[in-house]
Amino acid sequence: DTEVTQTPKHLVMGMTNKKSLKCEQHMGHRAMYWYKQKAKKPPELMFVYSYEKLSINESVPSRFSPECPNSSLLNLHLHALQPEDSALYLCASSRGGLVRGRDTEAFFGQGTRLTVV
């Protein structure tokens, strides 16, 4: 099973709403990622979790709050978003590793299409 599952598939939220995106994998991967993708553009890295600890934060605004409650789950909490935050949000995982040589192929979910109104 090489599946990364993201829910919901589509989300419309107002600028004052609070919502969460969820991502789940059961491949035993210990590195998990959030990417943001605007139309006709490549994915841009937002956050990296390694062994359930936040290891990379690409200076993302605080209205995006990631959480990794366990090795299989990754959440992205959203609050007070702006219309320009509308995008496809992609979750990915890879085997990960604290030592170079253990990380491998990255697998992506189908994404959550977020629209902020």
Add this chain to the structure above:
Amino acid sequence: KQEVTQIPAALSVPEGENLVLNCSFTDSAIYNLQWFRQDPGKGLTSLLLIQSSQREQTSGRLNASLDKSSGRSTLYIAASQPGDSATYLCAVKVWETSGSRLTFGEGTQLTVNP
């Protein structure tokens, strides 16, 4: 900072043609290189992974090569089919002390005409 470039940005070919997509990267200190396919509005599907120590990987009609020293990779698609129409993304993985990251190129939008 690692930069990844893909050429061409768009490609339209008749069915049955063999084609080559190009990817170049500025920093040769990569950990691996991965080719993905993305259909409109969908997630990314992994096609091929080439480790930095490898030169080539094959899967069915797809063949990817890697020349790390020159910072180049190519994806060869044999006997193209309309179902191959999609955007193809090249991504390089760089290892940092804080973890690894994938940096993507802008993609090549491929259309295979029946």
